[in-house]
Amino acid sequence: MRTIAHMSDLHFGRVRTEIVQALLADVAALSPTLVVISGDLTQRASRAQYEAAEAFLARMPVPWVAVPGNHDIPTLNPITRFTRPLSRFRRHVSRDAQPFWMDEEIAVCGINTARSWVWDWSHGRVSWSQMESVREAMRDVPPDRFRIVFAHHPFLPPPTAPGTRLVGRAVPALKALEEAGVEMLLAGHLHRAYTGDIMSHHTHVARSILVAQASTATSTRLRSEPNAYNLITIDGPSVIFEVRSWEGASFMPGLVTRFRRDGSRWIRVETDPGPGIAAG
Numbered sequence: 001m002r003t004i005a006h007m008s009d010l011h012f013g014r015v016r017t018e019i020v021q022a023l024l025a026d027v028a029a030l031s032p033t034l035v036v037i038s039g040d041l042t043q044r045a046s047r048a049q050y051e052a053a054e055a056f057l058a059r060m061p062v063p064w065v066a067v068p069g070n071h072d073i074p075t076l077n078p079i080t081r082f083t084r085p086l087s088r089f090r091r092h093v094s095r096d097a098q099p100f101w102m103d104e105e106i107a108v109c110g111i112n113t114a115r116s117w118v119w120d121w122s123h124g125r126v127s128w129s130q131m132e133s134v135r136e137a138m139r140d141v142p143p144d145r146f147r148i149v150f151a152h153h154p155f156l157p158p159p160t161a162p163g164t165r166l167v168g169r170a171v172p173a174l175k176a177l178e179e180a181g182v183e184m185l186l187a188g189h190l191h192r193a194y195t196g197d198i199m200s201h202h203t204h205v206a207r208s209i210l211v212a213q214a215s216t217a218t219s220t221r222l223r224s225e226p227n228a229y230n231l232i233t234i235d236g237p238s239v240i241f242e243v244r245s246w247e248g249a250s251f252m253p254g255l256v257t258r259f260r261r262d263g264s265r266w267i268r269v270e271t272d273p274g275p276g277i278a279a280g
């Protein structure tokens with residue numbers, strides 16, 4: 001069994017300090033196998049904001065991996081933006097913007113979808129070489145490992161907003177993930193928490209890939225949802241997503257969604273509204 005704390009859109013520069021402290025305390029209490037951070041660690045990619053993110057990561061009590069989001073590329077300095085867009089991310093967060101992490105049960109691969117050159121840069125894109133990188137990274141992974149990919153921009157729209165713009169080249173990228181045997185895809189950017197099967201929206205995908213989108217963990221940039229992160233339990237043929245929501249004094253267990261593998265499909269078996277969140 002493995003547990004992953006999936007958090008996103010921290011947005012240092014626009015955070016509530018008490019929520020940052022509570023988030024670290026919650027992670028310490030739950031002690032997940034790995035923390036996966038799917039981008040937007042800062043608000044405007046300033047040095048001070050990156051230093052705050054770095055201080056937060058230094059206090060993380062378990063291993064973590066992170067990819068950049070669109071907010072992690074400097075916007076105010078055009079020289080930095082176009083010539084060294086990830087220099088601060090590499091200095092303060094991680095030298096590797098496409099990390100790979102593996103243990104005896106799971107393999108986790110990050111994709112950097114943040115872009116500075118394309119005109120609609122905020123929506124992000126997967127490059128052809130990144131698709132090949134994922135295939136390559138997963139090629140040597142033992143077949144019994146549960147394969148997870150994470151990125152900042154979404155591949156699956158919210159169930160209530162199917163027209164939501166997805167990451168650029170989502171369709172060929174999903175083909176690559178399918179070929180690489182990826183079972184789960186984690187992302188953020190929309191500041192909304194939901195889970196589902198990629199096949200519910202992408203009819204060309206022939207195999208189930210579970211998707212979890214995370215809300216913003218710590219920032220004031222809320223989209224009609226509380227601050228939250230996902231606690232994901234992977235246990236053989238069972239995957240449980242629990243939204244842990246900020247309830248004013250601490251993070252509390254919220255919506256729980258369970259999936260069970262049935263052949264090559266992941267079937268949603270039960271949804272529990274949890275003690276802290278009203279159903280519907």
Ligand SMILES: [Fe+2]
Nearest residue numbers: 009040071189
């Ligand atoms: Fe964000």
Ligand SMILES: [Fe+2]
Nearest residue numbers: 040069070189
């Ligand atoms: Fe974003």
